Amino acid sequence: MDQSFMPVTPSPVDDHNVFMQPEKVASLPSTCVIGRVREIAGGSAICSLDPAQLKAIAGHEDATVAMSGQVGSQVKMRVGELWLLGNVRDMRMDDASGVILSCIDFLGEGPEDPATGSMKAFRRGVTRYPVPGDDVFTVSRADLVLVFAAEDRPHIEIGTVYPTEDVRGALLIDAMLGKHFALLGSTGTGKSTSAALILHRIIEKAPKGHIMMLDPHGEYAAAFSSNGMIFNVDNLNLPYWLMNFEEHCEVFITTDGSERERDMDVLAKCLLAARSKSRIAESLGKMTVDSPVPYLLSDLLGAIQAQMGKLDKASDLGPYMRLKSKIEELKSDPRYAFMFNGLLVSDSMAPFLSKIFRLPAEGKPISIVDLSGVPSDIVTVVVAVLARMVFDYAIWARREPQRPILLVCEEAHRYVPSDRETKGVAVRKVLERIAKEGRKYGVSLGLITQRPSDLAEGVLSQCGTIIAMRLNNERDQMYVRNAMPEGARGFLDSIPALRNRECIICGEGVSIPIRVRLDDLAPQLRPASDDPLFSQLWTEEGDEAGILTRTIHRWRGQGRG
Incomplete structure (x- = not known):
């Protein structure tokens, strides 16, 4: 035996003790x-x-x-x-x-x-x-x-490997992004700051990257104000005509059962007629109801009106009147102006994709889409359109020089829930498809959630790298345990005992499963997700009248000014 190893000497006193004293x-x-x-x-x-x-x-x-x-x-x-x-x-x-x-x-x-x-x-x-x-x-x-050691492979360092003081924990960029990743952790464990840390490190390594983050709470705008583009309801300008037929149905149709089927049939005919009036349609050899061809909402209403005129019985007017009423409601409601706006009728598809996908990056390779101001009844459709745009672009750009895109979805359990009866079928379908097929087309998916057990079955298992912070719920722990590889099982029991800003990483993005103390992030690079300090804030007072006046003004205007 090499001299560096201690010999093993059996004890003459106890036959069971075969180890060194x-x-x-x-x-x-x-x-x-x-x-x-x-x-x-x-x-x-x-x-x-x-x-x-x-x-x-x-x-x-x-x-x-x-x-x-x-x-x-x-x-x-x-x-x-x-x-x-x-x-x-x-x-x-x-x-x-x-x-x-x-x-x-x-x-x-x-x-x-x-x-x-x-x-x-x-x-x-x-x-x-x-x-x-x-x-x-x-x-x-x-x-x-x-x-x-990862010096020979592109990687980012995010913290220190436990229990060492100086061994750096690294994530292999190509392996992590090439096979998706998930960041999991209960509320208050530092999940948002950890997500910001990882994205900042990726941006430092790849300043010409293409990242889109869906931010339901408006937390990340503060973290990426210097190296990202921030979009919200004031400047998103998402053209309504980018929706496919399924997404149109989720917005325009409010009925169920057999009535929904009738409404969908009417919408399909009228939508195709409206798209066909576009000059772009004339240059296309083939066009479907899903083609992202601009059309006027007035043309859609005109097509509905024309179909109504062909009816023999007034009793058949129901589907047409419901559609007409819903479209007029969306046109007139200022809350939906970021999407259903008459100014968005021009062919702005190329500039829209350019700004949202950061093509080119121009020093700001990440776009933060703040969804906090989007009306709750269409937020899943907005997410569906944006996610599908990522996937469809990757498919149709296969003959072009490849520009991989990372789609990061915060609060992922909202959009890919385990309950299949939940509304928002379109967003669930596209995110599940990206999870299963995205890597073939250069689309990477990053899921962030505090309730992994509420994610659709199979989605988490598609994530090649799992970054697990403290999880207090036993169902969540069991769900993560089933998704983690066998070699990481020894770490799982420590998940409830992890400190804030600590995580366990396993899968493709690391050589072996590791427990990491994450690096501190400069205050200006952190998301606005800190919990309020009640003990401090409840000792302060002043300008309550001004606070109420400004808040009510924004409330009534449904804006941010």
Whole structure:
């Protein structure tokens, strides 16, 4: 055995104690024996750990060594000339033998450096297995530095790997974005700030990127005012004619059952007639009701009126009158002016996509779409249109130089709910399709939610990288547990115990599952999501009349001025 490892000496007093006695430990090296392998399975092993030895290493100057053997920590086993790295899933005392039994999930392996006895490279997966009776060793800081090294691959550093003080936790950009990611965490855990941190780091690494974030609460405008474009109901100017037929139905049709079917038939005929009047339609060889061709709302109303004139019985007027009434309501209501505006009838598709997708980025590669001012009855349709624009653009631009787009969806459980009876079918369909097919077309999806259990089944499993912050709800923990890979199970029990700004990351974006203390973010780069300090704010007073006057003015005008 290499001189850097502590020998294992059986005790002459107790046959069960086959481990080194703590009183013999004068100066512990960074790699020493703490247990033995008992059972081996395809992806894990049952090992017995010596409580005395774990207590002895607890004071080691290397925090990584000191943590070895604890739940969520890493240990290693020698297999020939390889080191096999594993993660401690659980621990339980075996009263009969006085040892601790632990399940170790295999993570990967690397060749041993003969000069130092540590690993000199690391790769995921296992090709060779230990056998019962083999030693279990501590893992050192040097081992983790090598495991987490990402210098040769594009990456962003977001924090410090627990329990070390200086080993940096990195996310591999191509692997994380190429297979989607999810950021999960209960309210108040620092989820929004963590999302801003990750996006800022991506922007620093890729200043010519193309990111669109859907922000339902208006939190992120403050975080990206210097390096992003902010859109809200005052400047979004989303043309209504970009909606496809399904989205038109969700906005214009309010009936259910058989009446809805009749209304849809009428709308399909009239919408196609209105689109056909556009000069653009004349240059198209084929046009469908879904084609994003500009049309006048007055032309749509005219088509409805013309169809009404062809009816034989007044009893058939119902679908036409309902559609006409709804369209006129949307035209006249100032709350919908950002979308249903007569000024949006021109062919503004190219400039709209350019500004919303940041093509070109012009130093601001992220667009924040503040949805807080969008009326609640059409917010899901707005999200559906924007998300579908991302996906449709990627499909129809396949013959062009590729411009991958990252779509980040905050409060994702609102738009892809587990309840299939919920309204908003169009947005659910497009986000599910992006989750399943988006990466083939260069569309990356980032989901942020505080209630992963409320997400549609299968959507979270499409996310190759999961960033889990503290989750207090047991259903949410179970949902995340099912989505995480087997090797990360040892971390899962610590999810309820994570501190604020701590997270567990597993999947494609990291070499192995890690627990990370996230970096602090400068105040001007943080979202406006801080909780109010009641104890402080309730000691302040002044200008209440002015506050009420200005608030009521914005309230009545449905604006932000």
